Amino acid sequence: MAYETTTKAAGSIHRREAARALRLPLRSATVNVxxxxxxxxxxLAGTFAIQLLIVPWVQRRTRGRERWENDVDAIYSAVAExxxxxxxxxxxxxxxxxxxxSFLQTAEHDETLNREFLTATIEGARTADEALAERMAEVRILLRRxxxxxxxxxxxxxxALQFLKLHNSIRRAQEGEPGKWFDEWQHVYKALNGxxxxxxxxxxxxxxxxxARPTIFSRSRTEIRSKLTMRARSSPSIRHAREQRDDA
Incomplete structure (x- = not known):
């Protein structure tokens, strides 16, 4: 009788351990799933975010960089050529x-021929000035871009300051006195080279x-210098001194 009880107890223990052994892999498999x-x-969420946000941003940045490089090549060719x-x-x-x-003022030729010659020459100069203005406008647009x-x-x-120097020197050369033509256009060539x-x-x-963009320190220093300059210009004493200088 005792033997049967012991055998039953051992069998029950073995069954419980076997059941526990069967349940453990199922629980582990559930956790793994x-x-x-x-x-x-x-x-999947990371891939979706990359496709939705990062990839379009990189593509836009790449296209913008390519357009910028093309604009740099264009402005280089526009100025150099x-x-x-x-x-x-x-x-x-x-x-x-x-x-x-000057020649027609002293020449003794047919008036009709002289007038036609002068008209053609002046028209050629006007056309050249218009072409120069168009090229400068093209450079201005590229500079902005x-x-x-x-x-x-x-x-x-x-x-931009160097471009402004060229623009002003061209205007002075075109509107200047005839006797200073050579000197004024030398300033134009100098500004163009710059x-x-x-x-x-x-x-x-x-x-x-x-x-490169300016550092935070240099940017702050520039802003402070600009504010001090504006404040000095608006000072009553500075304005009074400027008015006295203009009157003199």
């Missing part, structure tokens, strides 16, 4: 018009990259 599902969901040729043509055509006026990348970079202000060198600083970079 949920882990796989969770990992797959996270991976188109503007340079237009400046030389305007200089030569304008000088020819001045020489024609390339300066959209890192717009707070000091390089863009320097480049603009060309400034663009070379950007176009010659390998790899081609936008100019």
């Amino acid at each position: 949920w882990a796989v599902l969770l990992g797959g969901g996270v991976t 188109k503007v340079s040729l237009a400046v030389a043509t305007a200089d030569r055509s304008g000088h020819n018009a001045l020489m024609a006026r 390339i300066s959209r990348v890192n717009p707070d970079s000091p390089y863009w202000d320097q480049l 603009l060309h060198r400034k663009i070379d600083d950007l176009a010659d970079r390998v790899p081609l990259r936008p100019p």
Whole structure:
């Protein structure tokens, strides 16, 4: 009897251990399935976020960078070729018009022929001036476009200032006195070379990259200097001294 009781107890223990052994793999398998599902969901969400946000951003940035590089090449070609040729043509055509006026004042030829010659020469000078204005407008548009990348970079202000020097020197040369024609156009060529060198600083970079943005310290220092300058200009004593200088 005792033997049967012991045997039954041992059998019950073995059955419980066997049942526990059978349940453990099922529970472990359930945990593994949920882990796989969770990992797959996270991976799918990450892939979706990358496709929805990061990939379009990278594509837009790449296309914008390519457009910027094309604009840099375009402005380099415009200044080195188109503007340079237009400046030389305007200089030569304008000088020819001045020489024609001077020649016709002393020439003893047929008035009709003289008038036609002068009209053609002046028209050629006007056409050259218009072509130069178109080339300068093209460069101005390209300057605005390339300066959209890192717009707070000091390089863009320097480049815009050099372009303004060229624009003003051309205007003075075209509107100046005939006796100062050569000197005024020398200033034009000097300003053109300065603009060309400034663009070379950007176009010659390998790899081609936008100019660096200012650091926080230099940006703050520039803002402080600008505010101090504006405050000094608005000072009553400064205005009074400027008025006295103008009256003198």
